[in-house]
Amino acid sequence: DTEVTQTPKHLVMGMTNKKSLKCEQHMGHRAMYWYKQKAKKPPELMFVYSYEKLSINESVPSRFSPECPNSSLLNLHLHALQPEDSALYLCASSPSGTTSYNEQFFGPGTRLTVL
Amino acid sequence: AQSVSQHNHHVILSEAASLELGCNYSYGGTVNLFWYVQYPGQHLQLLLKYFSGDPLVKGIKGFEAEFIKSKFSFNLRKPSVQWSDTAEYFCAVGGYQKVTFGIGTKLQVIP
Numbered sequence: 001d002t003e004v005t006q007t008p009k010h011l012v013m014g015m016t017n018k019k020s021l022k023c024e025q026h027m028g029h030r031a032m033y034w035y036k037q038k039a040k041k042p043p044e045l046m047f048v049y050s051y052e053k054l055s056i057n058e059s060v061p062s063r064f065s066p067e068c069p070n071s072s073l074l075n076l077h078l079h080a081l082q083p084e085d086s087a088l089y090l091c092a093s094s095p096s097g098t099t100s101y102n103e104q105f106f107g108p109g110t111r112l113t114v115l
Numbered sequence: 116a117q118s119v120s121q122h123n124h125h126v127i128l129s130e131a132a133s134l135e136l137g138c139n140y141s142y143g144g145t146v147n148l149f150w151y152v153q154y155p156g157q158h159l160q161l162l163l164k165y166f167s168g169d170p171l172v173k174g175i176k177g178f179e180a181e182f183i184k185s186k187f188s189f190n191l192r193k194p195s196v197q198w199s200d201t202a203e204y205f206c207a208v209g210g211y212q213k214v215t216f217g218i219g220t221k222l223q224v225i226p
Contacts, residue, residue: 004158040218040219041218042205042216042217042218042219043159043205043216044216045213045214045215048212048213055212056212056213090159092159101147101166101209103149103161103164104161104214105160106158106159106160107158108158109158
């Protein structure tokens with residue numbers, strides 16, 4: 001299995017809602033990432049988990065809360081989001097914790113709309 | 116801090132034309148360089164990567180890139196493009212612990 005899967009594909013939420021995005025990989029990769037991608041912009045790194053520990057938080061607002069329950073699963077919990085948080089949220093994984101050396105495998109993304 | 120600059124945001128070519136997409140990076144340490152591609156409706160996927168050794172790197176589907184350290188460049192090339200190469204191409208630089216992506220170049224190949 002060489003896939004990174006993400007659910008849901010689309011999510012519409014109000015500013016007072018709480019929701020979660022889910023990412024899963026079964027390639028035995030030990031680094032997992034969340035990226036945010038706005039239209040016509042490159043993916044922007046949000047969080048990196050290396051061996052299930054948070055290793056990078058790119059000064060992301062606390063309304064985004066990542067969680068890595070095990071080596072195959074990565075969640076992004078969303079609470080009190082703003083309309084400007086609407087974007088495509090990409091999950092990726094790579095074989096080891098040394099993130100800059102390895103190819104990253106990307107999921108299809110979750111298209112999030114905040115009303 | 117590391118950064119990546121891609122010069123061409125939208126390129127239109129006819130089939131069989133040659134392709135060169137520019138990429139310049141900025142990073143003070145040992146650098147790892149990547150080109151990723153996103154075909155319409157598909158995931159981002161790796162096209163090729165450079166870590167060390169031969170500065171001319173060959174990737175999938177006939178693509179290659181040349182690392183020129185003195186110019187801080189990692190340009191992507193293909194001698195003859197096909198309609199199926201229509202996609203968005205991202206250059207990326209790997210520095211300490213993270214990878215930074217360029218803004219992307221949309222390539223449209225006309226049959």
